[in-house]
Amino acid sequence: MGPGEAGRAVALPDDEYLLRLGKVAYSVGSVEWTVLGDLAGLAGRLPEGLTVQRLAGLTTGNIAKALRTALSGITDSTVHAFVEAGADILGDLSSRRAHVLHARPATTPDGKQRLYRYRLLPDGRTEAFWIDDEFLDDFMAAITCGERHLEALRLRPERGSVG
Numbered sequence: 060m061g062p063g064e065a066g067r068a069v070a071l072p073d074d075e076y077l078l079r080l081g082k083v084a085y086s087v088g089s090v091e092w093t094v095l096g097d098l099a100g101l102a103g104r105l106p107e108g109l110t111v112q113r114l115a116g117l118t119t120g121n122i123a124k125a126l127r128t129a130l131s132g133i134t135d136s137t138v139h140a141f142v143e144a145g146a147d148i149l150g151d152l153s154s155r156r157a158h159v160l161h162a163r164p165a166t167t168p169d170g171k172q173r174l175y176r177y178r179l180l181p182d183g184r185t186e187a188f189w190i191d192d193e194f195l196d197d198f199m200a201a202i203t204c205g206e207r208h209l210e211a212l213r214l215r216p217e218r219g220s221v222g
Contacts, residue, residue, distance in 0.1 A: 069164065072172035079195045080159060080174075086202045087152045091119060093209050094126070094145035101214065105142075106132030120153035141212040148205035155198050162190045 071077070095111050102110070109129045114122050126146035133139040162174035167189065174190035188194070 070166070070172050072164075076171075076173065079192075079199075080190075083159065083195060083198050083202065084156065086199070087119060087156050090148060090152060090202060090205055090209070091122060093206065093213075094142075094149065095122070097141070097213060101138055101141075104133070104135045104138045105129065109142075118153065119149050119156060123147075123150035123153055137212075137214055141209070141214060144208055144212050148209060151201060152205065155201060158194075159190055159198075167191070 095114055098105065098109060098111050098114070106129045109125070114125055117125065123146045126142050126149070130139060130143055130146070133142055158176050158178070159174065161178075162176035164172060165175035167173050175187065176190060177185055177187045180186055
């Protein structure tokens, strides 16, 4: 039992589930940094204001929006492709992470502690679903796919030959 857990009234999920939640949260941050970290090297080919300093304090969704807005000012096709992919991927991951962060603890029919998400749909209906192993598997697959796509589009400085 960790500090502050003695006498807790709230049941916690198993450690493996908590670990998986932490991994998805951390991994989204890693994808953010892949995009933001590359902006400094692209500074001469990006619209003014599209900088790490300006974007780093924003939410994942707002970073995606800023990248999307900047696309019209990017004329270099390879830079455009990277920034557009960053906007698409971060937008998707932001939505998925919001489901995790805005879900509430509940007990599944088989007695496990898991997060349960209610959300209002655009047509006014309510949707509810579990943040379960399947959701987390899909989330991690989206993160991995996004990482691979960004990696393929990253712009690296050309290496000079060593004579």
